[in-house]
Amino acid sequence: MNKRGVLLLSGGLDSVLSGKILQEQNIEISGFFAITPFFTLNRKKQQFLKVREMADWLKIPLKIKYLGDEYLKIVEHPKFGWGKGANPCIDCRIMILKKAWNYAKEIKAEFLITGEVLGQRPMSQYLQALEKIEKRAEVQSLVVRPLSAKLLPPTIPEIKGIIDRGKLLSIEGRSRAKQMELAVRWNLKGYSSPGGGCLLTDPIYAKRIKYLISKGTLDKSMVHLSKVGRHFFLPGDTQLILGRDEKENQILEKFSYKGILLEGKGIPSPIGLLINGDDWQFAASILLGYTKFKDGEVLINNGIEEKIIKAIAMPKMKSSIYLK
Ligand code: SF4
Numbered sequence: 404m405n406k407r408g409v410l411l412l413s414g415g416l417d418s419v420l421s422g423k424i425l426q427e428q429n430i431e432i433s434g435f436f437a438i439t440p441f442f443t444l445n446r447k448k449q450q451f452l453k454v455r456e457m458a459d460w461l462k463i464p465l466k467i468k469y470l471g472d473e474y475l476k477i478v479e480h481p482k483f484g485w486g487k488g489a490n491p492c493i494d495c496r497i498m499i500l501k502k503a504w505n506y507a508k509e510i511k512a513e514f515l516i517t518g519e520v521l522g523q524r525p526m527s528q529y530l531q532a533l534e535k536i537e538k539r540a541e542v543q544s545l546v547v548r549p550l551s552a553k554l555l556p557p558t559i560p561e562i563k564g565i566i567d568r569g570k571l572l573s574i575e576g577r578s579r580a581k582q583m584e585l586a587v588r589w590n591l592k593g594y595s596s597p598g599g600g601c602l603l604t605d606p607i608y609a610k611r612i613k614y615l616i617s618k619g620t621l622d623k624s625m626v627h628l629s630k631v632g633r634h635f636f637l638p639g640d641t642q643l644i645l646g647r648d649e650k651e652n653q654i655l656e657k658f659s660y661k662g663i664l665l666e667g668k669g670i671p672s673p674i675g676l677l678i679n680g681d682d683w684q685f686a687a688s689i690l691l692g693y694t695k696f697k698d699g700e701v702l703i704n705n706g707i708e709e710k711i712i713k714a715i716a717m718p719k720m721k722s723s724i725y726l727k
């Protein structure tokens with residue numbers, strides 16, 4: 404067995420420290436970052452930059468893996484269920500470990516390293532779940548978790564003496580005191596804050612995704628749209644999305660092929676995209692509710708023809724509201 408491992412980086416403190424702890428034992432590390440379709444549009448770039456910064460700090464190469472349609476399938480039908488939102492954490496960890504292991508085999512690395520801390524996350528970071536995830540990903544005893552290693556069964560690289568188990572740690576739970584102490588010791592700055600990143604854990608967002616799942620319409624374009632604007636779920640499985648700023652309006656226009664576009668005529672107004680329905684009168688009233696006007700004309704464009712209708716504004720509503 405050689406001294407080469409693949410580190411699953413997230414941009415956060417735990418994963419970068421895990422790499423550093425092993426570098427102190429002269430382990431040769433390559434970074435791996437899997438990005439799912441469920442990072443927010445801004446967050447995706449931010450997260451990527453953080454991961455890049457952390458890989459640079461460790462002075463290691465970084466492999467980025469984008470997860471697409473196959474990831475949507477596990478969100479739709481997770482074998483091990485969702486967490487509190489629409490987060491299929493166990494299935495997600497299995498997929499990411501499998502991808503990382505494939506990469507490890509490509510570069511002839513012989514084990515994986517993660518920043519997981521026992522008991523830090525309720526769904527996926529307790530011993531039984533870690534073991535189940537490893538087994539399903541076919542990497543049993545090959546995942547080194549330097550922050551909690553002493554609380555876990557020894558891994559193969561530890562048993563073979565490639566990694567000195569005595570120099571690994573026994574951190575458990577949500578307190579980050581020990582990690583902060585290590586960050587200060589190694590003058591590590593700029594890592595991203597814990598949690599965040601994955602929209603699937605957000606209860607409001609999860610509602611949107613579960614709605615799409617229930618209608619069998621979860622695909623890449625709908626995931627993209629799910630991150631944009633205010634969402635209204637109307638009778639008859641119809642969905643209305645209203646842009647909240649110019650950027651979102653432009654995105655909705657780009658996806659005009661998904662439905663009917665609405666816009667206030669001659670007045671400042673959001674762009675609306677009505678999907679899977681033709682009750683534009685109702686949609687126009689909702690849209691006017693997000694202008695300064697009590698009534699007005701709304702331009703309707705279905706891609707073939709344009710028409711102008713008159714509507715009365717409805718009171719503003721919370722986004723993601725179900726009008727059923
Ligand atoms: S929070 Fe999101 S990215 Fe993290 S394990 Fe769960 S599903 Fe995967």
